[in-house]
Amino acid sequence: MLEIKNIWKTFNAGTVNEKTALRGVDLTLDDGDFVTVIGGNGAGKSTLLNAVSGVWPVDRGTISIGGVDVTKLPEHKRAKYIGRVFQDPMMGTAATMQIEENLALAARRGQRRGLRPGITKAEREEYREQLKMLDLGLEDRLTSKVGLLSGGQRQALTLLMAALRKPQLLLLDEHTAALDPKTAAKVLDATERIVQKDHLTTLMITHNMRDAIAHGNRLIMMYDGRIVVDVSGEEKEKLTVEQLLAMFNQASGSDEADDKLLLG
Amino acid sequence: MANFLNALPGAVSQGLIWGIMAIGVYITYKILDIADLTVDGSFCTGGAVFVMLFGSGVNLWVAMLVAFLAGMLAGLVTGLLHTACGIPAILAGILTQLGLYSINLAIMDMRASQSIAVTDNGVLNRLLVSLRFLNTEKFPFYRHPIFVVGVFTAAIIAILYWFFGRELGAALRATGSNQNMARAQGINTNVTKVLGLMLSNGLVALAGALLSQYSGGNEINVGRGAIVIGLAAVIIGEVLLDKVFRNFALKLLSVSIGAILYYIVIQAVLQMGLNPNYLKLLTAVVVGLFLSIPYWKGKYFRGYKKMRTVGINMVKIDGETGGDDRA
Numbered sequence: 001m002l003e004i005k006n007i008w009k010t011f012n013a014g015t016v017n018e019k020t021a022l023r024g025v026d027l028t029l030d031d032g033d034f035v036t037v038i039g040g041n042g043a044g045k046s047t048l049l050n051a052v053s054g055v056w057p058v059d060r061g062t063i064s065i066g067g068v069d070v071t072k073l074p075e076h077k078r079a080k081y082i083g084r085v086f087q088d089p090m091m092g093t094a095a096t097m098q099i100e101e102n103l104a105l106a107a108r109r110g111q112r113r114g115l116r117p118g119i120t121k122a123e124r125e126e127y128r129e130q131l132k133m134l135d136l137g138l139e140d141r142l143t144s145k146v147g148l149l150s151g152g153q154r155q156a157l158t159l160l161m162a163a164l165r166k167p168q169l170l171l172l173d174e175h176t177a178a179l180d181p182k183t184a185a186k187v188l189d190a191t192e193r194i195v196q197k198d199h200l201t202t203l204m205i206t207h208n209m210r211d212a213i214a215h216g217n218r219l220i221m222m223y224d225g226r227i228v229v230d231v232s233g234e235e236k237e238k239l240t241v242e243q244l245l246a247m248f249n250q251a252s253g254s255d256e257a258d259d260k261l262l263l264g
Numbered sequence: 265m266a267n268f269l270n271a272l273p274g275a276v277s278q279g280l281i282w283g284i285m286a287i288g289v290y291i292t293y294k295i296l297d298i299a300d301l302t303v304d305g306s307f308c309t310g311g312a313v314f315v316m317l318f319g320s321g322v323n324l325w326v327a328m329l330v331a332f333l334a335g336m337l338a339g340l341v342t343g344l345l346h347t348a349c350g351i352p353a354i355l356a357g358i359l360t361q362l363g364l365y366s367i368n369l370a371i372m373d374m375r376a377s378q379s380i381a382v383t384d385n386g387v388l389n390r391l392l393v394s395l396r397f398l399n400t401e402k403f404p405f406y407r408h409p410i411f412v413v414g415v416f417t418a419a420i421i422a423i424l425y426w427f428f429g430r431e432l433g434a435a436l437r438a439t440g441s442n443q444n445m446a447r448a449q450g451i452n453t454n455v456t457k458v459l460g461l462m463l464s465n466g467l468v469a470l471a472g473a474l475l476s477q478y479s480g481g482n483e484i485n486v487g488r489g490a491i492v493i494g495l496a497a498v499i500i501g502e503v504l505l506d507k508v509f510r511n512f513a514l515k516l517l518s519v520s521i522g523a524i525l526y527y528i529v530i531q532a533v534l535q536m537g538l539n540p541n542y543l544k545l546l547t548a549v550v551v552g553l554f555l556s557i558p559y560w561k562g563k564y565f566r567g568y569k570k571m572r573t574v575g576i577n578m579v580k581i582d583g584e585t586g587g588d589d590r591a
Binding site: 053076080084086091092096097105106108110114116117118119161 | 427429430431432433434435437438440441442444445446447448449450451452453
């Protein structure tokens with residue numbers, strides 16, 4: 001489904017702030033894979049997701065989604081294939097627009113936007129049903145401005161928007177990190193349900209190792225712009241936090257690495 | 265007082281015409297979140313194109329349409345300078361505006377002013393609006409500028425209301441609200457920005473065409489400070505009617521009302537004997553004040569918000585320690 005081949009990315013090349021964030025990353029996701037991504041600050045997790053989303057072009061390497069080479073496509077064109085939820089709850093929704101308008105915008109992702117109605121009656125019913133699934137009471141607030149919602153509600157809405165048209169790839173960039181534990185658990189629950197329901201191919205960054213182990217069928221760990229650990233199947237099922245820490249220490253070649261690095 | 269009342273219909277008419285320009289400013293300033301200074305030039309472009317075409321015998325509606333398209337072209341230039349060339353929007357607008365000064369002169373046959381032969385009754389009767397139609401004894405009510413421009417404004421608001429409820433209009437609003445979100449939903453934000461700038465400047469030029477008819481000619485400095493007048497109308501409308509007018513169409517109407525009030529106030533100040541040369545200073549001070557109010561308000565409320573943010577941070581810190589424990 002997703003095929004990343006040898007991608008490299010250096011920021012601020014030739015300046016004192018030069019930082020090579022991705023150093024030849026290779027990653028192939030099969031249809032329906034749910035991969036959790038962990039790693040310390042600056043390991044390149046978010047950079048990897050941004051590279052796939054096309055926020056900026058990569059320096060080297062290729063990215064293809066569902067067999068289509070998207071390496072040279074701009075961000076808004078890749079959106080056809082990708083649903084995204086960001087770490088910042090403010091980033092994924094239009095605050096000055098209504099809940100139903102946000103959903104309607106997401107429903108038209110990848111389509112040509114013309115002079116057809118921005119939202120139809122039938123859609124409203126569909127959205128009401130979808131929102132019920134989140135169990136946050138949003139189904140009765142279709143015409144509320146999104147700016148009035150809490151961070152958790154906004155993340156849940158963004159998640160719904162990302163999955164609304166069954167993307168070929170769902171990218172979750174620490175989407176529960178800015179939420180309080182209770183809300184984070186709720187949003188993570190909704191994530192699991194949505195991913196399972198539509199059998200979505202998913203990449204989820206998390207700073208919580210327990211979440212990384214509990215969710216998905218595969219786990220990768222990044223360090224210094226590379227993928228250093230890649231476990232899946234039975235091996236991943238049996239993984240413990242202690243083992244994961246040991247793996248991290250081995251990969252980074254440092255005994256200073258403690259859980260703080262991973263928990264970012 | 266009698267003088268003031270006599271001048272009132274004229275002030276309202278002018279306010280309505282500038283209101284159409286202000287609706288154009290609303291599209292960029294409020295919907296797209298761009299301060300577009302092109303309007304100071306494109307307003308004059310609309311008047312210049314109209315006066316020259318109409319003067320050479322072109323049909324009124326064709327001349328108005330071409331004026332509208334000329335404004336859109338100005339918006340396109342600013343839009344491309346901003347999106348394709350990476351120039352900050354405000355500077356892109358200033359560049360277009362400056363260039364338009366020469367272009368406007370060229371359109372007007374290198375003269376600083378051009379007039380419409382309104383003393384010729386045949387010409388006058390072909391016009392859509394003119395301050396001469398203010399005379400209710402000589403002309404029927406349906407030719408009165410307040411009526412004609414009022415209907416015109418209502419039509420524009422109706423069309424815009426329709427457009428911003430469509431997929432493309434919604435994409436434009438999303439672009440102004442949150443560019444990241446818009447791009448993540450597959451919206452080419454460069455295209456929507458250019459489109460918004462074109463639509464806005466088209467309306468501004470159309471207002472310029474109406475004003476040139478109303479005043480019987482076009483003058484090279486007519487659009488100077490137009491952006492500030494537009495902002496004044498947007499802000500007055502917002503301050504007075506934001507709580508009452510929730511619907512998008514009514515928000516546009518409040519811009520038009522804001523422009524009318526602005527012209528009534530100007531009229532009143534002039535009647536009180538202010539030297540007209542001070543008008544621009546007065547406008548700048550008033551708009552400056554009104555633009556400051558939200559900031560001051562925000563500063564006051566931020567103190568209150570800070571307390572709340574600290575509360576949220578504490579929850580966040582709790583969450584992180586919770587994560588540590590679980591690990």
